[in-house]
Structure formats: structure tokens, C-alpha cells
Amino acid sequence: MNLNLTDEQKMIQSTIRRFVENELIPLENDVLRNEREGKPGVSPEKLRELQLKAKEFGFWGINTPEEYGGADLGQVMMAIVTMEVSKTFVPFKFGGTADNILYYGNEEQKKKYLIPTINGDKKSCFAMTEPDAGSDTRNLKMTAVKDGNEWVLNGEKTFITGGNEADFTMVIAITDKELYQKTGRNGATCFIVDRDMGWKSEYIDTMGEWGPAALIFDNVRVPEENILGEINGGYNLGLEWIGFARWLVGARAVGAGERLLKMAIDYSKERHTFGKPISERQAIQWPIADSAVELEAAKWLVLNAAFRLDEGEDNRHVASIAKLYGSNMVNRVVDRVLQIHGGMGYTRELPIERWYREVRLWRIYDGTDEILRMVIARNLLKENVRVGQLN
Missing domain, CATH: 1.20.140.10 (Butyryl-CoA Dehydrogenase, subunit A, domain 3)
Known part of the structure; x- marks a missing residue:
């Protein structure tokens, strides 16, 4: 068993550490001041600037497959990178990434959602937690009812990270209530839902600087082609996420x-x-x-x-x-x-x-x-x- 980092891993760790020390830690006082004034710690423009600067060093899509323009460095390297970046509270993430379950999309979904998310042109969020279904994920209540070539979604999701900024959400809803009640797993489906389809977000105030959202779905109509993965197979996607x-x-x-x-x-x-x-x-x-x-x-x-x-x-x-x-x-x-x-x-x-x-x-x-x-x-x-x- 070899517990030593390779020379390449050491080089990447050292480069990330310098980036954190030179680019992120100097922003901490500004972040604290902004947060005390109720502003975002880092503006979207500054965050994008930092991501592009990191890209110049080759840090883009740390764990994104190479076919999508990522570095695909592996999970051990992902752990090392996360440890280094977490040495500051400046809310920074390297660009070029997307939610793992988006890769289950078909080619049209990848073109419309996955690629723009990786490129930074769109922001996503994942929505499974509900007011009565936190740790008990088998108590989901949000429904999706078929109506012609569309599904009508009704319900509320809560404590959704990135929900206030997202352009679209991957949301889990019950599509077969009887099957879901019987199995506690099957009968839930994952839908990709654009914000302009009608869902709304509300900011949830917390004791920390994490600003999650409540997502409200009131007769939101979603086309059939926006089902992610298999119908009634969304629960497993949620667990994988x-x-x-x-x-x-x-x-x-x-x-x-x-x-x-x-x-x-x-x-x-x-x-x-x-x-x-x-x-x-x-x-x-x-x-x-x-x-x-x-x-x-x-x-x-x-x-x-x-x-x-x-x-x-x-x-x-x-x-x-x-x-x-x-x-x-x-x-x-x-x-x-x-x-x-x-x-x-x-x-x-x-x-x-x-x-x-x-x-x-x-x-x-x-x-x-x-x-x-x-x-x-x-x-x-x-x-x-x-x-x-x-x-």
C-alpha cells in the first residue's frame, strides 16, 4: 500500500495551494465585510474572473471527463483539491463542472443543459428535500401528473443549495403514487425544469452565510422530453447525487x-x-x-x-x-x-x-x-x- 502522493499530485496540490494563498485568502476581509452588509461574499463577476484565472493554470473541470473539456483528475485528486480550497471561507468553486446526474441525460439534454453548465453559461440546482421529507426521503409529497405531452408539477422543495441563482433545477416528483407508497423508492421521477417554466424561489435565512432556497411549483408544466433518466427511476438518481x-x-x-x-x-x-x-x-x-x-x-x-x-x-x-x-x-x-x-x-x-x-x-x-x-x-x-x- 503506497500512501505517498505522486510527483504530479504534489505539483497540483502545490499549485492549488498557491492559488488559494494568492487569490482567495486576500479576499477574506472583503467577504466578511460584504456579508455583514447583507451582500454576496463574492460577486458573480469576480467569481467568474477567478474561475477563468484558474483555468489558465489548467484547473477547469477538475473531475469532468476529458471529452467535455475537463481535466478528469480522479477522485483522490478531487479530495486533495477540495481540502486546499476549503482552507478559506471565500465561496469559490473551480469552473467547468456539472452535477453528476446530468450525465445521464440524452444527447439533446446534454446539449441544452450539461454543456452550458460545464461552460458556465447556465447554473443548476438539485431539488429533493421537502418540508416533510429531509432525512426521510421516502416521504416525498411533490407530484407530477401527466397531461398530454406534458407533466404538471405541484409542491414545494426546501433548503435547496443554489436555488436562488439557478437557471434550471433537477427536481424529484412522484409520478406513480401507488407504486411509490408500495416500494418507497420506485414511482418518483427526475425532471429538468427551467426557471422560465414557472417555478419560483424564496430565500431562506439561516444562522450561517449559506443561503438556501425554497422552490415553489404551482401547476408548472414540463414537457415529456425533460424527464432525466427513466420515468419512475428518479429516486435512485437522487440517492446517487x-x-x-x-x-x-x-x-x-x-x-x-x-x-x-x-x-x-x-x-x-x-x-x-x-x-x-x-x-x-x-x-x-x-x-x-x-x-x-x-x-x-x-x-x-x-x-x-x-x-x-x-x-x-x-x-x-x-x-x-x-x-x-x-x-x-x-x-x-x-x-x-x-x-x-x-x-x-x-x-x-x-x-x-x-x-x-x-x-x-x-x-x-x-x-x-x-x-x-x-x-x-x-x-x-x-x-x-x-x-x-x-x-
Whole structure:
């Protein structure tokens, strides 16, 4: 087993790190000021400028297939890139990507939705969660009723990331109520729905800077050709979308945790009490050590989940472990870092309190702690995975 990065991976990691340090971290004060004033942290124009600058370095479509103009660097590299970019709270994503389930579209759908999304000409969002169907995805209520060559959609989706900015949504609706109630899986279909077809979005205010949306569908008519994948097969597409993102939350947790820990180490050397730096106090050294140990563990859980995907294996079990551990780990780390900074950590002069609010969300979306524990335990109890199993 080789746990070392290749020379190419090290070069990419180093280049991404310089990009984050030179282009993104210098924007943090502006982002904090904009957010305090109720403005977007980074304007769409500035975000596009940054994406194009990154493209000059070859970072476009990090995991997009080469046939669509992407770099297709693989999942391990995706994990490393995510860790590096997550060392800042500046809301930046590399361009040239699209939702994984859009690749299931037919040729006409790819031409109309996938390619423009990859090129940055259109923005998408995925909508499955409802007011009464969060973790319990089998309690969906939104309906789609056939009327001639169209489907009429009615219902509400909630906590949809990117829903306020999206040009179109991939939305899951019940198309066969009887089948869905019987199976809890079949009978739901995924539709690609343009905003100008009639759905509306409403901003949801949260304790963090994440601004999700509620999507309202009131007799929205969608043509037959906008079904994504197979009719009554949308539930599986929804699970695939959720599963793909799950382990990347763990990668974000590692990146944020490493930046926060570095802030704590630097501050502990500068801050003096009773004649010496607090870095010499055991009460400060132990939380620093504990954080370093947990970060290292989380990093290898994430890389293991990514490696399994690159090998073509089913990584859902290890992805759940990586997400559960990583998201809880970073919440412990940010709490320790705030404590080390004392009163200054609680102010908005430093970004610690912002991270404190943001990382709390990571234990909820893409699988709550409770759901992940249920999934992990079920796999073990049913012996889908055995204790100590390495493959």
C-alpha cells in the first residue's frame, strides 16, 4: 500500500495551494465585510474572473471527463483539491463542472443543459428535500401528473443549495403514487425544469452565510422530453447525487480544520500571559495536539473513500464514515480554536466565529449524523461490511 502522493499530485496540490494563498485568502476581509452588509461574499463577476484565472493554470473541470473539456483528475485528486480550497471561507468553486446526474441525460439534454453548465453559461440546482421529507426521503409529497405531452408539477422543495441563482433545477416528483407508497423508492421521477417554466424561489435565512432556497411549483408544466433518466427511476438518481457529495464534506472539514489549527498555533505563540506565550501552557498544547490527531485521521478516511471510487468500488460505507467523522471533527476543532483565541475568537474581527456557524451545518446536510450512524450500523449488522474488512 503506497500512501505517498505522486510527483504530479504534489505539483497540483502545490499549485492549488498557491492559488488559494494568492487569490482567495486576500479576499477574506472583503467577504466578511460584504456579508455583514447583507451582500454576496463574492460577486458573480469576480467569481467568474477567478474561475477563468484558474483555468489558465489548467484547473477547469477538475473531475469532468476529458471529452467535455475537463481535466478528469480522479477522485483522490478531487479530495486533495477540495481540502486546499476549503482552507478559506471565500465561496469559490473551480469552473467547468456539472452535477453528476446530468450525465445521464440524452444527447439533446446534454446539449441544452450539461454543456452550458460545464461552460458556465447556465447554473443548476438539485431539488429533493421537502418540508416533510429531509432525512426521510421516502416521504416525498411533490407530484407530477401527466397531461398530454406534458407533466404538471405541484409542491414545494426546501433548503435547496443554489436555488436562488439557478437557471434550471433537477427536481424529484412522484409520478406513480401507488407504486411509490408500495416500494418507497420506485414511482418518483427526475425532471429538468427551467426557471422560465414557472417555478419560483424564496430565500431562506439561516444562522450561517449559506443561503438556501425554497422552490415553489404551482401547476408548472414540463414537457415529456425533460424527464432525466427513466420515468419512475428518479429516486435512485437522487440517492446517487447525495452519495457523490457525501465524502467531499469530509474533505472540506479537513481543509477548514487545518487552516483553523494553523491560526491557533500562530496565535498561541503571539499571545502572552503571565510573562510567557500561551503556547507553553499545557492547557493550550493539548487541544492543539488533539486537533492534529483528529485531522490526520479524518484525512485518511476521506482519501480512502476517494481511492475506493477511483478503483471502481462501492464506497458508500466508507464515505458515510468519512462524512460523519470529518464533520464532527471540524466542529470540535473550531470550538477549541475559538477557545484558544478567547474573546477575540468570538468577535467578527476574526473569521473564526463565521467558520463556527458554517461548519455546524456540515453535520446536517448530505446526511445527518443520525442517518449516517444508522447506515453504518445497518451495514455492519446485516454483514454487508464486516468488522476489520479492508476491501
